[in-house]
Amino acid sequence: MRQLDxxxxxxxxxxxxxDNVIVVVADIFRATSCMVTGLAYGVKSITPVATVxxxxxxxxKGYFAAAERNALMVEGFDLDNSxxxxxxxxxxxxxxxxxxxNGTLSIAKAKKAAVKVMVGAFLNLGALANQLRSEQYxxxxxxxxxxxxxxxxxxxxxxxxxxxxxxxxxxxEDSALMAQRMYxxxxxxxxxxxxxxxxxxxxxxxxxxxxxxxxxxxxLYDVVPVxxxxxxxxxx
Amino acid sequence: MRQLDxxxxxxxxxxxxxDNVIVVVADIFRATSCMVTGLAYGVKSITPVATVxxxxxxxxKGYFAAAERNALMVEGFDLDNSxxxxxxxxxxxxxxxxxxxNGTLSIAKAKKAAVKVMVGAFLNLGALANQLRSEQYxxxxxxxxxxxxxxxxxxxxxxxxxxxxxxxxxxxEDSALMAQRMYxxxxxxxxxxxxxxxxxxxxxxxxxxxxxxxxxxxxLYDVVPVxxxxxxxxxx
Numbered sequence: 001m002r003q004l005d006x007x008x009x010x011x012x013x014x015x016x017x018x019d020n021v022i023v024v025v026a027d028i029f030r031a032t033s034c035m036v037t038g039l040a041y042g043v044k045s046i047t048p049v050a051t052v053x054x055x056x057x058x059x060x061k062g063y064f065a066a067a068e069r070n071a072l073m074v075e076g077f078d079l080d081n082s083x084x085x086x087x088x089x090x091x092x093x094x095x096x097x098x099x100x101x102n103g104t105l106s107i108a109k110a111k112k113a114a115v116k117v118m119v120g121a122f123l124n125l126g127a128l129a130n131q132l133r134s135e136q137y138x139x140x141x142x143x144x145x146x147x148x149x150x151x152x153x154x155x156x157x158x159x160x161x162x163x164x165x166x167x168x169x170x171x172x173e174d175s176a177l178m179a180q181r182m183y184x185x186x187x188x189x190x191x192x193x194x195x196x197x198x199x200x201x202x203x204x205x206x207x208x209x210x211x212x213x214x215x216x217x218x219x220l221y222d223v224v225p226v227x228x229x230x231x232x233x234x235x236x
Numbered sequence: 237m238r239q240l241d242x243x244x245x246x247x248x249x250x251x252x253x254x255d256n257v258i259v260v261v262a263d264i265f266r267a268t269s270c271m272v273t274g275l276a277y278g279v280k281s282i283t284p285v286a287t288v289x290x291x292x293x294x295x296x297k298g299y300f301a302a303a304e305r306n307a308l309m310v311e312g313f314d315l316d317n318s319x320x321x322x323x324x325x326x327x328x329x330x331x332x333x334x335x336x337x338n339g340t341l342s343i344a345k346a347k348k349a350a351v352k353v354m355v356g357a358f359l360n361l362g363a364l365a366n367q368l369r370s371e372q373y374x375x376x377x378x379x380x381x382x383x384x385x386x387x388x389x390x391x392x393x394x395x396x397x398x399x400x401x402x403x404x405x406x407x408x409e410d411s412a413l414m415a416q417r418m419y420x421x422x423x424x425x426x427x428x429x430x431x432x433x434x435x436x437x438x439x440x441x442x443x444x445x446x447x448x449x450x451x452x453x454x455x456l457y458d459v460v461p462v463x464x465x466x467x468x469x470x471x472x
């Protein structure tokens with residue numbers, strides 16, 4: 001039976017063996033929720049990059065550029081880190097370059113060793129679970145966390161995916177079991193469950209409560225973003 | 237108001253600032269449960285060391301030596317890693333040198349920067365909470381985990397301490413909130429809650445179910461082990 005494991009932050013990724021493992025990166029508030037939304041709304045590709053400079057360089061080549069640091073848009077870029085910004089008609093068919101505090105770093109770390117890298121969010125939970133069932137590989141959910149620390153929303157997502165896949169995958173490791181139990185504890189009211197988390201407090205100070213509510217909705221989209229070379233594209 | 241934070245594994249300790257912080261190290265199965273038991277039963281001091289070689293060197297100086305690797309006693313030593321081994325009359329007034337897979341490494345890491353290092357277990361939960369209330373410092377609970385990964389039993393202990401201290405300490409960070417919620421989810425049946433955790437499965441294969449049940453009991457002892465120089469002694 002295949003295994004599903006959870007890595008609570010990219011700072012623990014060195015403890016995981018990734019050969020023949022599909023890594024699902026989750027940065028619920030808000031990078032991977034943006035990615036899923038953008039690809040669902042017709043964005044052609046999203047290139048995650050580690051630095052603001054790389055993002056700038058792709059912008060000069062004609063990409064729409066999204067750069068977030070500490071939850072705020074970096075000046076001179078085209079897009080902030082709100083999923084609602086990715087619903088724009090101007091982005092249909094476009095290529096986007098994106099760098100964020102935590103999410104794109106996790107993707108960069110994962111792609112060094114994983115057999116495939118996919119992007120997960122509550123927004124595409126069911127589609128992603130179906131895709132993973134149809135693959136032959138073990139799964140590691142990599143929570144982007146916040147500056148190396150575990151966070152609640154990404155752990156809850158990992159738990160949701162573990163719960164969805166528990167009949168097809170073994171949950172052997174404590175991180176996976178803990179995430180699953182936390183999700184089951186909070187699933188009837190995710191918004192309430194994360195209300196006093198550190199990131200929600202941080203985002204609420206920025207007045208983006210609607211991004212939070214939106215990103216906690218399950219199964220809005222059927223899209224599964226997968227990394228092809230340096231680009232995330234919709235799997236089909 | 238003081239803060240209580242939780243570090244889910246020593247591999248994340250670099251993310252925490254430890255000046256003016258008391259670090260409480262927890263390795264429930266079984267190092268810190270042994271330490272609390274030993275000091276409660278009259279052991280004079282326990283010197284945690286990082287390597288089997290250092291342990292051997294202290295043994296040659298007359299210490300009782302306890303060396304565990306991968307949950308088994310290393311050959312040629314005096315004590316295994318069962319808390320019941322620490323109830324022996326021959327140990328009253330003695331000095332013990334101890335090295336374990338996870339717990340003593342965490343103590344070694346913590347003592348480099350923390351203002352004080354204490355040892356926690358369910359066995360001394362109430363006494364430890366009282367002591368921390370009487371101090372003036374922030375608290376970080378350092379879960380020893382398993383080879384760098386978070387584990388369930390140490391996270392539950394961190395949550396139990398967070399729950400005990402929630403009126404006097406702020407829980408600002410998600411790791412602390414997650415541990416607290418997990419403890420509240422599992423507290424009515426801790427033994428059942430950890431039953432399918434990876435470490436319990438590992439220990440059960442070794443036939444030491446009684447160590448597990450014992451180590452999940454709260455408030456058997458009033459002792460608070462604190463590091464003085466290189467030795468853990470009972471605070472009084």
